[in-house]
Amino acid sequence: MHKSNDDCIFCKIINKQIPSDVIYEDDDVLVIKDINPKAPVHYLIIPKEHIININDLKESHAPVVWKMMKVVQKLASELKGAPSFNLVINNGKEAGQLVSHMHWHFLAGKNLGF
Numbered sequence: 001m002h003k004s005n006d007d008c009i010f011c012k013i014i015n016k017q018i019p020s021d022v023i024y025e026d027d028d029v030l031v032i033k034d035i036n037p038k039a040p041v042h043y044l045i046i047p048k049e050h051i052i053n054i055n056d057l058k059e060s061h062a063p064v065v066w067k068m069m070k071v072v073q074k075l076a077s078e079l080k081g082a083p084s085f086n087l088v089i090n091n092g093k094e095a096g097q098l099v100s101h102m103h104w105h106f107l108a109g110k111n112l113g114f
């Protein structure tokens with residue numbers, strides 16, 4: 001069992017208390033479709049442990065962060081057309097982080113022009 005937070009919507013999704021469109025899952029990482037997509041492909045890459053955001057990361061999280069990055073590579077390799085994407089992290093409330101459980105937005109199929 002991973003460290004979970006009872007009030008967290010992503011922990012509820014991870015624990016299958018709330019349904020989601022699962023794209024990929026392993027012991028440590030879940031990828032779901034964003035419910036409000038900002039691009040033709042919009043996935044959320046979520047560690048199963050309730051890590052708040054990058055500021056909350058510790059050395060011991062290195063394996064899961066690397067695992068998330070490998071999932072990014074896998075998702076990119078499965079894209080139709082070019083393996084091009086935007087990886088967006090809203091880190092902290094003032095930067096638009098609405099859900100206090102770290103997640104990376106994987107967006108493709110649209111040039112977001114960052």
Ligand code: AMP
Nearest residue numbers: 020032033034035036090096097098099
């Ligand atoms: P952020 O603003 O970076 O915290 O992003 C939160 C994201 O979670 C938003 O893009 C929402 O559309 C998405 N989201 C919220 N609830 C759900 C849900 N139940 N299933 C899938 N995505 C969700």
Ligand code: ZN
Nearest residue numbers: 008011050101
């Ligand atoms: Zn959580």
